[in-house]
Amino acid sequence: MLKAADLGAIRAIITRAKRWDLFFAVLGLLSLMVGVLTFTVLFLDMAIQGVPRLSLDFFTNFPSRRAENAGILSAWVGTILVMLVTALAAVPLGVAAGVYLEEYAPKNWITDIIEINISNLAGIPSIVYGLLALGLFVYYFGFGQSILSAGLTLALLILPVIIVATRESIRAIPQSIHEGSYACGATTWQTVSDHILPYSSAGILTGVIIGMARAIGETAPIITIGALTFIAFLPPMPFAGDPAAGMFEWIFAPFTVMPIQMFNWTSRPEAAFTVNAAAAGFVLVFMTLAMNGLAIYLRYHLRKNIKW
């Protein structure tokens, strides 16, 4: 039989032990607040400064020496075109490399070394990619200080992210599904195209968008390859103008991107340019959030029909 005194002792122990629960809960909440509050304050500050500046003109005007006339037309068009090149280069390369490593590569020390290096590549400072790209794309291949060079540079930067995301989503597919496909008599390519890619596409896409969201804000490597800070024209539209531009002439055009436009404005002494920078920053954050929203939506839709 349990004596009343024992029960009292047990309760005392529990009460003392639970103090640590409370202590950690408070500590955890405070840590969370530091992060969330800091971001919220920064974002609100930027929004309060920048949002009143947003108008249709702001999106359709080129940069100007007068702050109230300046706009982000060349910057957002440049960002979208650079991102397009980045995606077109990085997605096929990254997915193919990930699929190769998971499904085709023999497991030996060479592939082990490649694996370790891919994880390390993700940690290299982006400016190093900029330097590499300056030598390789700008000078060696002669692509110049163009949208193509910038897109390929950012593609290199996010390639490891896409490779890792591809491999992880492939590994999340149960072994039994994999074996089921082979047991039907499928070749490796049939297994990849009929099962592996469709079932891992949600995860791959999430990785792609996370990578793109990182790339969209990158400034250092783009400055390194020589993006201009003042661009008052758009890249040539395919087949437009006189003489008519070619389909892909735009990829060799000089360009600027959102973060560089912001950087340029923040370095001006006039307060009115700081407001422009805040407005552009707000647009950039909005673009990033929109991409993440798209990732969540697509993941939900692609996963809906996948149950093991």
Added chain:
Amino acid sequence: MQIQTGLEAGVEGTVLKAEVRDLDFHYGAFHALKRVSMPIYDRRVTALIGPSGCGKSTLLRCFNRMHDLYPGNRYSGGGIVFHPDNTNLLAPEVDPIEVRMRISMVFQKPNPFPKSIYENVAYSLRVRGMRNKNELDDRVESALKGAALWNEVSDRLKELGANLSGGQQQRLCIARALASDPEIILFDEPTSALDPIATASIEELVTELKEKVTILIVTHNMQQAARISDYTAYMYLGEMVEFGVTDQIFIKPTKKATEDYITGRFG
């Protein structure tokens, strides 16, 4: 090598479909199958029994070269001779895909693809290059009928296979294995994840299927082996202890070890 079973003469009308001959298999350095020999008779059910870890699945997965998917696995001696064409399924020059097109498999846990019921069954036809819609429809229907599933799913072929119950999913996997008209179907403990009613329906199905196709089934359930198989092989620690007609194995096994296992004194 001639396989000494002493049974061929005793059972009328049996034809050899395959022979395992002195088969050795290694997982890396681990010797998982040791000089295993046994016959597989055409359109009969052969059960592999034995305690967990004795190598039943390992032997079964040699038949469709599943081991080729993983590095370090080695067929280290002997072979599996397939009749009537006398090919050694394990010979390096034999393409494992060709083997899997002739011998299909049903796994322990139902593993339908996250596709529609129709596409699950059609998949084994699609990998064989079948594109004609009518032909696919016909073959899918007859495979689903063969797997006793047609009546339950004929009006919802476009639904996901994963929405079916466990027993239905396993019958869907049987339909997938059946659709391509295989010569042998391998079953690796197909009912171990199912409830008793679903188990009974799968057992009934297996005994029906043997009219058309040779069946090799792994089971850890001795009653199941006794109920559905014509031949039983008892394995222990990677070795073939005894092979015989099921009744003989269960009523008067020739080896003491088999008797101990059957009577539950061991295992």
